[in-house]
Amino acid sequence: MTNMTSHIHCQNCSMAALCLPYQLDQEGMARLDTIIQRHKPIQKRDILVHAGAPLKFLYAVRSGSLKSYTIDDNGVEQIIDFHLPGDVIGFDGLSENEHRSYTQALETSMLCEIPITALDELAEQMPGLRRQLWRLMSGEIFTSKQLLGTLNNRTAQQRVAHFLVTLAERFKERGLSSRSYRLTMTRADIGNYLGLSVETISRILSNLQQEGVIEVQNKLVEIIEPLRLREMAQ
Amino acid sequence: MTNMTSHIHCQNCSMAALCLPYQLDQEGMARLDTIIQRHKPIQKRDILVHAGAPLKFLYAVRSGSLKSYTIDDNGVEQIIDFHLPGDVIGFDGLSENEHRSYTQALETSMLCEIPITALDELAEQMPGLRRQLWRLMSGEIFTSKQLLGTLNNRTAQQRVAHFLVTLAERFKERGLSSRSYRLTMTRADIGNYLGLSVETISRILSNLQQEGVIEVQNKLVEIIEPLRLREMAQ
DNA sequence: AGGATTTCCTGATAGAGATCAAAACTAAAG
DNA sequence: CTTTAGTTTTGATCTCTATCAGGAAATCCT
Numbered sequence: 001m002t003n004m005t006s007h008i009h010c011q012n013c014s015m016a017a018l019c020l021p022y023q024l025d026q027e028g029m030a031r032l033d034t035i036i037q038r039h040k041p042i043q044k045r046d047i048l049v050h051a052g053a054p055l056k057f058l059y060a061v062r063s064g065s066l067k068s069y070t071i072d073d074n075g076v077e078q079i080i081d082f083h084l085p086g087d088v089i090g091f092d093g094l095s096e097n098e099h100r101s102y103t104q105a106l107e108t109s110m111l112c113e114i115p116i117t118a119l120d121e122l123a124e125q126m127p128g129l130r131r132q133l134w135r136l137m138s139g140e141i142f143t144s145k146q147l148l149g150t151l152n153n154r155t156a157q158q159r160v161a162h163f164l165v166t167l168a169e170r171f172k173e174r175g176l177s178s179r180s181y182r183l184t185m186t187r188a189d190i191g192n193y194l195g196l197s198v199e200t201i202s203r204i205l206s207n208l209q210q211e212g213v214i215e216v217q218n219k220l221v222e223i224i225e226p227l228r229l230r231e232m233a234q
Numbered sequence: 235m236t237n238m239t240s241h242i243h244c245q246n247c248s249m250a251a252l253c254l255p256y257q258l259d260q261e262g263m264a265r266l267d268t269i270i271q272r273h274k275p276i277q278k279r280d281i282l283v284h285a286g287a288p289l290k291f292l293y294a295v296r297s298g299s300l301k302s303y304t305i306d307d308n309g310v311e312q313i314i315d316f317h318l319p320g321d322v323i324g325f326d327g328l329s330e331n332e333h334r335s336y337t338q339a340l341e342t343s344m345l346c347e348i349p350i351t352a353l354d355e356l357a358e359q360m361p362g363l364r365r366q367l368w369r370l371m372s373g374e375i376f377t378s379k380q381l382l383g384t385l386n387n388r389t390a391q392q393r394v395a396h397f398l399v400t401l402a403e404r405f406k407e408r409g410l411s412s413r414s415y416r417l418t419m420t421r422a423d424i425g426n427y428l429g430l431s432v433e434t435i436s437r438i439l440s441n442l443q444q445e446g447v448i449e450v451q452n453k454l455v456e457i458i459e460p461l462r463l464r465e466m467a468q
Numbered sequence: 469a470g471g472a473t474t475t476c477c478t479g480a481t482a483g484a485g486a487t488c489a490a491a492a493c494t495a496a497a498g
Numbered sequence: 499c500t501t502t503a504g505t506t507t508t509g510a511t512c513t514c515t516a517t518c519a520g521g522a523a524a525t526c527c528t
Binding site: 475479495 | 522
Binding site: 131133136 | 304307308312314315326327328334335358361367371372376378379380381382385386426428
């Protein structure tokens, strides 16, 4: 074994249900597993993919978290996504065969590397895999369009509440606590993503704490009143 | 012939290059054509699909234009997309097998109806079709994420300029004039989509006209200085 | 550990765009 | 052709959040 993580397979991966193997049987998982490489862990601030680089692989997050962002004409970063375990990175690049955004680790993270051409061949033979690819892409289309609605016509407090609720839901899907979690991104990242200034994020987190809806201690968030928070998000 | 439009086929459709048949050969187009139904024209204000309805078909726009929107908990409409000829409607629903948004005609429009199950079977056999489906979905992911960046951290004028430029580009792709076109949506629709009030849209269109960048007369837009407009969009 | 750097918080001010209000215009319907 | 409903425009005011500024806390690095 050249790789200390080579004992990890789709068949025993806890994220399988969210990831590509969803609904595949044991044999299907085994076949998918053969084309997937376990990527060495990447460290905080490391960049996984650069915008413009040829798209050879999709990446599935095994552990940790990352952010994707573009850089506009003025050199300003615009965060478009935060990735958690089970998420697949790179779908936005399929149409042009190159990555359309940068993806950077927010903490030490483990990834699976999925060669596109092999995946295409496999999808031809496996209807379940094909359907799951459609599901994942479709879900990404839906969530990003829903986010549009969230950002438009909503106050700063509603946006932040929505962000916290959505994160909680995502952690729950992954078998983690939806009541308390750690933010791996900075306040500036959250602000950038939601179209708000750092100061506004900080103020609103403080307000939500004063109102007893959440507890915040640095990166740690505890949701005290989930229902009220959900109401605030509308 | 029971249908006055039954002589229209993918093989002679002017939108084929933007739509599903992209890169298919004559035989491929013919096969795709057999599963596609020509839908009867729908009138302005008619609703093509309701959010929550089971997703049996995708729709390709042949002519006309439509808007897609969700309705939030407060009953407020949130427009998430405008569809032009060649666009495929319904990808956001694949993940849950039901439509996630309402789609309404902005003017009399012609549509092609594509049964999902038949499309899946065809995609299994035709790598080119499969790849085009991926392209279209991937493109939709990219553009909606890019729009996020456009709405965040941008002024009202930049948003409107971006909207006008993007529309011009889309018309150009479709072989229409990118210099002058007709807006089929209301100012209120544009505002809703861009997260701005009707009044702001109206004021900014007036300003752009005063500055000589565009001419607006009711629904008709003429772009006088494309480069300056593009600059304004950043 | 100790200094350096980044991140976070809080206050004060200003400005972009929402909202309120009303009139002018356009399109649809009788 | 007249009426009516919907859309667009313009003006005045107000509010939310960006920006500027300073300091506190946390984290990184040697």
